[in-house]
Amino acid sequence: MLNNPWGTVRFTDKVALITGGASGIGRATANRLAAEGAHVIIADNNAPLANRAVSQIEADGGKASHIEVDLADDESVCACGREVAERFPALHMLVNNAAILRQGRIEDGSWKENWDAETAVGLRGWALITQELLPTLKKGGGAIVNISSEAGFLGRPNGWVYDAIKAALVSLTKTMAQEFVGYGIRVNAVAPGWIVTEMHFGRAPDPAARKKELEDTPYEGCIMKRRAAPEEVASAIAFLLSNDASYIAGQTIHVDGGRMGMSLR
Numbered sequence: 001m002l003n004n005p006w007g008t009v010r011f012t013d014k015v016a017l018i019t020g021g022a023s024g025i026g027r028a029t030a031n032r033l034a035a036e037g038a039h040v041i042i043a044d045n046n047a048p049l050a051n052r053a054v055s056q057i058e059a060d061g062g063k064a065s066h067i068e069v070d071l072a073d074d075e076s077v078c079a080c081g082r083e084v085a086e087r088f089p090a091l092h093m094l095v096n097n098a099a100i101l102r103q104g105r106i107e108d109g110s111w112k113e114n115w116d117a118e119t120a121v122g123l124r125g126w127a128l129i130t131q132e133l134l135p136t137l138k139k140g141g142g143a144i145v146n147i148s149s150e151a152g153f154l155g156r157p158n159g160w161v162y163d164a165i166k167a168a169l170v171s172l173t174k175t176m177a178q179e180f181v182g183y184g185i186r187v188n189a190v191a192p193g194w195i196v197t198e199m200h201f202g203r204a205p206d207p208a209a210r211k212k213e214l215e216d217t218p219y220e221g222c223i224m225k226r227r228a229a230p231e232e233v234a235s236a237i238a239f240l241l242s243n244d245a246s247y248i249a250g251q252t253i254h255v256d257g258g259r260m261g262m263s264l265r
Contacts (some may be wrong), residue, residue, distance in 0.1 A: 004035040004036065008036060008242075009036050009037050010036050010037070010238070010242040010243065010244070011033055011036045011037045011038035011092075011093070011241075011242070012036075012037035012038075013037070014037070014038045014039070014092040014093060014140070014142070015038065015039045015041065015088050015090065015091050015092050015093070015140065016030075016033045016038045016039070016040050016041065016091075016092065016093035016094070016095065016241070017040075017041040017043055017067075017084065017091060017093070017094050017095070017133065018030050018033075018040065018041070018042060018043065018094075018095040018097055019043045019044070019069070019071065019095065019096055019097050019098035019125075019126075019129065020043075020044055020097040020098025020099065021040065021041075021042035021043060021044055021050065021053065021095075021097065022042055022044040022046050022049040022050040022052075022053050022066075023046070023049055023053075023197070023198045024195075024197035024198050024199060024230055025097060025147060025192065025195060025197060025230045025233045025234065025237075026042075026044070026095070026097040026098065027053055027230070028229075028230035028231045028233065028234040029095055029097070029230075029233075029234040029237050029238070030042055030053060030057065030064065031057065031062075031231075031234070032231070032234040032235065032237075032238050033093070033238060033241070034057045034060075034062030034063060034064055035062065036238065038063070038092075038093065039063040039064065039065070039088075040057065040062070040063065040064045040065075041064070041065055041066075041067055041084065041088075042054060042064060042065070042066045042067070043066075043067050043068075043069045043080055043098075043129075044066065044068070044069070044098070045068060045069060045070045045071075047066065047068050050066040050068070051066055053066075054066050065087075067080050067083055067084065069129070071098055071120070071121045071122075071125025071126070071128075071129060072117070072120040072121050072125060074128060077125060077128045077129045077132055078128075078132055080129065080132065080133075081129065081132025081133050081136075082132075084133060084136055085135065085136050088136065089139065090136060090137075090139035090140035091133055091136040091137045091139070091140050091142075092137075092140035092141065092142035092143075093140075093142050093143055093144070093145075093241045094130065094133055094137060094143075094144045094145075095144075095145050095147070095237060095241075096126045096129070096130065096144065096145070096146045096147060096169075097147045098121060098122070098125070099118075099121060099122035099147070099162070099165070100117065100118055100121050100122065101118070101159065101162045101199060102114040102117065102118060102161065102162070103158045103159065104158060104159075104160070104161070105157060105158055105160070106160050110160075110161070111161065114161045115161055118161045118162060118165060119161070119165060122162070122165045122166075122169075123165050123168055123169070123172075126146065126169070126172070127172065130144065130176065134180075134183075137180075137183070137185055138183045138184075138185070141183070141184035141185060142184075142185060142186075142241070143185065143186045143187070143188070143240060143241045143242075143245070144176060144180070144185060144186070144187040144188075145187075145188055145189065145190060145237050145240050145241055146169050146172065146173045146176075146187070146188075146189040146190075147169075147189070147190055147192070147233075147237075148166045148167075148169045148170050148173070148189045148190065148191040148252055149162075149163075149166040149191055149192060150191055150192065150193045150194075150254065150256045150259050150260065151163040151166050152164075152165075152166030152167035152168075152169065152170060152191065153167070153170075153191065153260060154259075166191070169189060170189060170191075170252050173187055173188060173189040173250065173251075173252060174250045177249045177250035178250070181249060186240075186245070186246075186248065186249045187249060187250065188240045188245070188248055188249060188250065188251050188252070188253065189251070189252040189253070190233060190236050190237055190240065190252070190253050190255055191252050191253070191254045191255065191256065191260075192228070192233045192255050192256060193221070193222055193227075193228060193254075193255065193256025193257050193259045194219060194221060194222075194227045194228070194256075195227065195228045195229070195230055195232075195233055196211060196214045196227050196228070196229060196230070197230055214227055219257075221259060222256055222257030222258050222259040222262065223257060223258030223259075223261065223262055224257035224258055225257075226257065227257075228255065228256075228257060232255065233255050236253055236255045240253065
């Protein structure tokens with residue numbers, strides 16, 4: 001089993017699927033669930049990165065596999081659902097995490113190029129893959145965690161499509177919780193704040209330097225005055241997936257360093 005500094009092993013013999021599990025919060029979650037005994041399915045359209053993640057988990061003694069899926073392609077999503085059903089007798093955990101972010105203001109007509117692309121992955125794709133995996137999830141019971149964002153609660157210039165999607169996911173989480181509770185499936189969401197992931201440093205001229213800068217520079221946007229590591233979000237996700245959260249459903253947990261609790265100044 002993977003090195004497990006948390007001292008908990010809550011997912012032995014469980015199967016978890018994480019969309020966008022090859023990097024960022026998804027990768028940290030894959031590592032955490034594998035460390036606690038789960039077989040992790042990394043559902044990602046970046047095969048080289050996903051296979052490296054699988055190889056690392058396996059090298060450390062964990063269990064993982066990769067299923068290539070494009071959430072913007074309905075047939076790819078349906079094929080993923082079929083493959084999971086064929087390879088695994090049950091699915092116990094689903095983390096809807098994959099998303100894309102494009103910049104643009106409402107007045108500049110960015111919806112023409114951003115709306116369809118972003119919603120296809122981050123909203124329509126989430127609903128469809130949940131639907132396709134639901135028969136296998138019913139066999140395992142367990143839990144679903146959707147990844148929203150503080151952006152869905154605050155709103156920002158230049159990111160209206162992404163922010164609208166993340167707000168919609170809060171509502172979708174409540175609907176899923178209502179519809180799936182009879183199958184023994186709990187559904188919750190996590191709304192991260194500013195997390196240091198590839199989304200924020202991957203395209204920089206020097207990604208490693210930008211990553212360190214984000215980690216080391218004080219951040220006045222939350223009461224803890226720093227940005228978070230993806231592992232800190234993964235801990236909250238793992239909690240919501242576990243039986244430790246057995247009486248929590250339809251909720252959105254903010255993992256944002258106190259951002260939502262700050263007084264307006």
